[in-house]
Amino acid sequence: MxxxxxxxxxxxxxxxxxxxxxxxxxxxxxxxxxxxxxxxxxxxxxxxxxxxxxxKNVPSSLEIPVPASVYRQAKSLFQRGSAQNMKIDHLVGRHEEAQHLKQFFTEHLTANTSGSLYISGPPGTGKTAQLTRTLEFYRHPFRDDYLQMAGKTACVVNINCMIVQSPELIFQEIMGKLVKKVHFGKRQTCEHLGEYLRQGKCDAGHLLIVLDEMDALLTRDQQVLFDVFNLAKMAQSYPTQVIIVGIANALDFTDKFLPRLKRTGQNPKNLSFMPYTWEQIKQVVTHKLQQLPVQLFHPMAIQLCCKKASSLTGDLRKALDVCYKAVETVELEYNRNLSPFVDPPPLLLVSISHMARICASAFGTPSSSKLTALNMSQKMVLCCLTHCAANITIHEFYVTYRHIMSDRAEGVMGTLKKSEFLEVVSALEAMAVVNLSVRGKSAEMSNRQIKINVPHDELAKSVQGMGILMKLLH
Incomplete structure (x- = not known):
């Protein structure tokens, strides 16, 4: 059946x-x-x-929740070295400086002449970033190491002087980049580079040499720096003209270390990058945040960060680091509230309280981190400055410094020469550890007034356990 x-x-x-x-x-x-x-x-x-x-519906249901992707995207925007918008030739807030660079290059390329430019400004003001943007924007379409502007072409050699083992090796570094060679039979000098250009071996009408962190080339007699800038004068009779662009923090670098250039009529043009105002920092931060699909920061949180960064150093990088840390903090807080059994919570914004906490840790005691970064010579000069009056000039301070060193250092540490002393003072100013102001009508370095910019107790804490420094301080 x-x-x-x-x-x-x-x-x-x-x-x-x-x-x-x-x-x-x-x-x-x-x-x-x-x-x-x-x-x-x-x-x-x-x-x-x-x-x-x-x-259409299937992928959206499989995507990572919106908040998680927003936090990740926001952090990538505030990371150092993040991708830039290459449709324009200037950074946000640096349009005027970009125009100066473009005009300088165009003038020398079209007139087929040599020249030199010194770019100065405190750390984090966009000196290197803006120059890099200009070179990238006008890069030759078929040759990466070449600049094309106003129908003219220049070969670009870009060097960070901090990586050069000694100042005298800078010409070997330049020659190596020019001929794509690492090892030479003998050390390459300024004369070798001059001969290479005189023989017309460079295949472009101009050679553009960019030297970032140029103060790393300082020597006792400053001969290396003088030879570098002198290349522009030597090349006037060569088939290839030379354009030198140097970058450093000190505003009066060439006047202080290279007076010979002025005497011989070779003083480079100057382009100064001033510290960012809070409005400019806000413009940069807002421009980045506009790339997000939603609003992530409370408007007052942005303003708090920008005003804090501007009031202390005007360092844009510091403000971007704070924004990155704020997003990271909020992301961790959001992730702690996630549960596999319930729907993801709504997007958590960066509030004023979040930003206040981050700013307190980042900007609350800026002096301590600055003092930790100082070398021995810089700390010695700073300790001596605590014994001086508030309106003392740099020249008067140097006299006092020599007296204190001979009286208390007991031959343990040598006394800096005047040029070395001025170099240390310039570095302290760049790190905002001291303030320099013009006295009367004279703007010479030695006649400027110097004033310490860190609390005495924090300086004492930073030299604790260092016998010679404690003796100089107390």
Whole structure:
């Protein structure tokens, strides 16, 4: 009985449909085109439209929750070295400086002349970043190491002087980049570079040499720096003209260390990058945040960060680091509230309280981190400055410094020469550890007034355990 039930149930529709289709396809008299076109017209609209809707919905349901992706995107925007918008030739807030650079390059390229430019400004003011943007924007379309502007071409050699082992090796570094060579039979000097250019071996009308962190090339007699800038004068009779661009923090670098250039009429043009105002910092931060799909920062949180950064150093990088840390903090707080059993919570914004906490840790005691970064000579000069009056000039301070060193250092530490002393003072100013102001009509370095810019107790804490420094301080 069980066998009879199975055979009766198997016989219905499926076999009957399959043979019918086969017979229809094999029969030439059946009107195949009509039968296929009718179902196609009926099937296409009914099947395609419902399928299209789920196709759009499926990926969105599989995506990472919006808050997680927003936090990740925001952190990438505030990371140092993040991708920039290359559709314009200037950074946000640095349009005027970009115009100066463009004008300087255009003038020398079109007139086929040599020249030199010194770019100065405190750390974090966009000196290197803006120059890099200009070189990238006007880069030759087919040659990466070349600049194309106003129909003229220049070969670009870009060097960070901090990586050069000694100042005298800078010409070897330049030659190596020019001829794509690492090792030479003998050390390459300024004369070798001059001979290379004189023989017309460079395949461009101009050679543009960019020297970042140029103060790393300082020597006792400053001969290396003088030879570098003197290249622009030497090349005036060469087939290839030379453009020198130096970058450092000190505003009066060339006047202080290279007075010979002024005497010989070779003083480079100057372009100063001033510290960012809070409005400029806000403009940069807002420009970055506009790339997010939602608003992530409370407007007052942005303003708090920008005003704090501007009031202390005007360092844009510091403000961006604080924004990155704020996003990271909020992301951690958001992740702590996630649960696999409930829907993800709504986006958590960077509030004023979040930003206040981050700013307190980043800007609350800036002096301590600055003092930790100082070397021994800089700390010695700073300790001596604590014994001076508030309105003392740099020249008067140097006299006091020599007296204190001879009286308390007991021959353990040598006394800096005047040029070395001025270099240390300039570095302290760049790190905002001291303030320099002009006295009267004279703007000479020695006549400027110097004033310490860190609390005495923090300086004492930073030299604790260093016998000679404690003796100089107390």
């Amino acid at each position: 069980g066998v009879l039930k199975d055979t009766s149930n198997v016989l219905p529709p499926t076999p009957t449909k399959t043979p019918t289709k086969r017979r229809l396809q094999e029969d030439p008299n059946t009107p195949l085109p009509q039968e296929q076109s009718t179902p196609n017209k009926k099937i296409c609209p009914s099947i395609l439209s419902p399928e299209a809707t789920p196709k």
